[in-house]
Amino acid sequence: YVVYTDLDGTLLDHDSYSYQAALPALARLVDLDIPVVPVTSKTRAELEPLCTELKLQTPFIVENGAAVFLPKNYAVETEEQQSEAGVELSSCGCYWVKAFAPSMPYWLQLIEQLQQLQPNTFVAMHSMSVAEMVELTSLSTVAAERALTREYSDPLHWFGNDEQLQQLSDYCAQQDVQVVKGGRFVHLLKDTDKGMALRWLNDYLSEFMQQADLESIALGDGENDLSMLRQADIAVQVRSPVHEFPELEKTALYRTERFGPEGWAEAITKILNSSAKQSYS
Numbered sequence: 709y710v711v712y713t714d715l716d717g718t719l720l721d722h723d724s725y726s727y728q729a730a731l732p733a734l735a736r737l738v739d740l741d742i743p744v745v746p747v748t749s750k751t752r753a754e755l756e757p758l759c760t761e762l763k764l765q766t767p768f769i770v771e772n773g774a775a776v777f778l779p780k781n782y783a784v785e786t787e788e789q790q791s792e793a794g795v796e797l798s799s800c801g802c803y804w805v806k807a808f809a810p811s812m813p814y815w816l817q818l819i820e821q822l823q824q825l826q827p828n829t830f831v832a833m834h835s836m837s838v839a840e841m842v843e844l845t846s847l848s849t850v851a852a853e854r855a856l857t858r859e860y861s862d863p864l865h866w867f868g869n870d871e872q873l874q875q876l877s878d879y880c881a882q883q884d885v886q887v888v889k890g891g892r893f894v895h896l897l898k899d900t901d902k903g904m905a906l907r908w909l910n911d912y913l914s915e916f917m918q919q920a921d922l923e924s925i926a927l928g929d930g931e932n933d934l935s936m937l938r939q940a941d942i943a944v945q946v947r948s949p950v951h952e953f954p955e956l957e958k959t960a961l962y963r964t965e966r967f968g969p970e971g972w973a974e975a976i977t978k979i980l981n982s983s984a985k986q987s988y989s
């Protein structure tokens with residue numbers, strides 16, 4: 709198995725951002741050498757300290773599938789090995805990076821167009837102060853600064869109505885931009901989504917770990933998680949305290965009873981117990 713997990717509202721509590729309730733299940737995965745890969749709307753600046761705290765030395769996927777970060781000591785080390793595996797990665801400090809999404813200049817010009825199309829319906833993150841971000845998210849000041857350190861996306865704080873959001877979506881669709889809801893913000897995606905990035909990384913890991921059929925488990929709570937839940941062998945929808953389960957047609961689908969990290973632990977425990985039973989029967 710490889711576990712691909714959303715963070716906010718899934719591994720982390722929607723309100724407190726705590727992962728406490730998931731720790732025993734996470735420890736079980738670590739014991740079994742099952743990699744846990746965060747797949748999130750968050751930025752690299754947010755992921756680095758979190759991975760250190762959770763002792764995750766695994767790859768992670770930032771800004772809704774925008775880029776995959778592979779620690780150099782985890783993945784293949786040399787460019788020769790990479791070209792043998794048929795991939796091209798760029799080097800960035802202690803990571804190899806595979807980027808799919810356009811970078812900030814693209815988003816800034818698109819958002820300018822959107823402002824003209826729909827004035828007074830949203831505020832984009834690039835124009836928010838740290839204090840405003842803290843107010844909207846209840847993140848700490850340091851965490852809010854990290855969330856504002858965006859490399860590939862500019863989430864919108866949306867306050868227009870549904871009809872206006874549909875108009876925005878239609879306009880974006882003409883430019884091949886997808887509009888999806890996260891827990892608090894509206895996200896704009898181009899040339900990627902969480903599902904695409906999961907597919908790429910799972911293929912890469914299958915090659916690298918020399919395991920042909922690496923089974924994937926994906927966990928998420930939001931609309932922005934549906935693409936990765938569709939890609940995964942086993943999909944888990946974690947219950948949210950702020951919205952219903954987003955619609956998903958899938959056979960191997962488990963919906964948790966509990967919210968956030970408690971639901972995360974509930975699902976992982978259930979999956980591990982049932983696969984242990986299978987291998988002994």
Ligand code: 2M8
Nearest residue numbers: 716749750751845855890891892893
């Ligand atoms: C944003 O992401 C969440 C994901 O569900 C949202 O849309 O509500 C991102 O900007 C992320 O970087 C940030 O940490 C989070 C804070 O709530 O909001």
Ligand code: MG
Nearest residue numbers: 714716717930
């Ligand atoms: Mg979420």
Ligand code: MG
Nearest residue numbers: 714716748749
């Ligand atoms: Mg998310």
